[in-house]
Amino acid sequence: MSAHLIADGVAFSYERGQPVLNRASINIESSEFTGIVGPNGSGKSTLLRILGGLLAPASGTVTLDGEPMARIGHRMRAQRVAFLPQSVQPTFSLTVFETVCLGRHPHLGALGTLTPHDRDVAERCLDAADCTDLRRREFMTLSGGERQRVMLASILAQEPALLLLDEPTSSLDVHHQVEIFDLLRRLAEDGYGVCVVTHDLNLAAQFCGNVLLLSGGSPEPVAQGTPVDVFAETTLSEAYGSPISVSEHPIEHTPFISASPRSRQSR
Template identity: 40%
Template sequence: MAECARISVTELCVRKGTTDLIKDLSLAVRPGEILGLIGPNGAGKSTLLSCIAGIESSTSGHISIDGKALGALKVSERARTIAWLEQSGSMHWPLSVERIVMLGRLPHLTTWGQPVQSDTYAVENALRQTDCVMLRKRRFPSLSGGEQSRVLLARALATQASLLLADEPVASLDLKHQLQTMQVLRAYAHGNNSVVVVLHDLSLAARFCDRLLLMNEGRAVALGETRHVLNKENIATVYGVSVVIGNEPVPWIVAREML
């Protein structure tokens, strides 16, 4: 799998002070798939995602993107290759939604920084996919938290990167837009891109992810096809709850009681 991997992570370790946030973790993500990172709070999911994005440094180990070491990528190349959707928006610029989404095109703009037809098309498509067309003239700070999350997803989509990293993209969304966001991410991945997404909703993970990495205390507990990772035993071990699991009409998981 590593030979054709979009992402290859080998024996990754992250330590802060005396605390190991990631412990000897390895994985590979192929083009055309969406990998979900699941696990309880503090499991290391966001730290792993930040390392893959190049935002956080590892203590040891190796990360490569399309066969090239992450650290060897030029800033411009990394910006075109990796789209980053952070856990919560920290953007307070009084820009319109349309201009915020156009920021996703910065890695592709010419020296003069003027958008061309392909940039405009990418922005229009991203606004449409995220149900943000009607918001395009609104100022970003005036939006609700859920609306801001959708705009930031649109910005990430507009980059048209081969790798999209999303940290809890559905956390502040209503039911309709949770479903829409996961459908968009799955379609994006299946267009020969790769998506790595942190999720807490196990039902959404079961329904939309091709594979899952179940983490706990910085370690990989299980990595593989969704149906093999999300079983009662793994969930009980990591989350400390018993669950009911069903598959009709779509996969679903409900917590029954604490153990």
């Protein structure tokens, strides 16, 4: 199932006169792995919520396969687009397997009963996110990184065409970070459209085909394109309001980004 989500010229404010986003445009489509990056508070989660239909833009349009997002029903949208929020607070006790099965919800019939196929999908997604060993644990007792992997398994179980993921690796160890980015890249190669918000510019440079860079100082995006085009020293330094160095990753030969503390920069 292919899909194409387009945000065109989007603007958004939480408070009158204080725009968080302005003239932001992004395409999320099947077989593409897109990153949204930028400093804290630059509007990444806001843009992802707009893309997922959780917030309506003040101006601009958001369409899924040509249809305005606001006109698509919740269940239909959930079958095509999965959204992983930046943080998840469990409010009731479920096992890991039950949590992953929640992802099947948009596909269940009126009685909400899981079929053997739903269970097979959940098992496969547990394995893909390296959570099979956790399947009988209570979700609430998991570490932050374990929870993050289980939530990823849960939205994979939704079997959407497009995945919108807000910092899916922020709590993961270095091994799981790279494994999850590699999994997301493979999903894009298999035809999923993947959009990830991340603070890890080096992982974005290594794995994403396109990136959108938001700014700390302006609601308008600073740059958009391939990581090689966007991750230039002047562009990143403008977005982050602080000098940022770019060299070449010694193994991957992708841009390798580093920042120094202000105290060192003034020496």
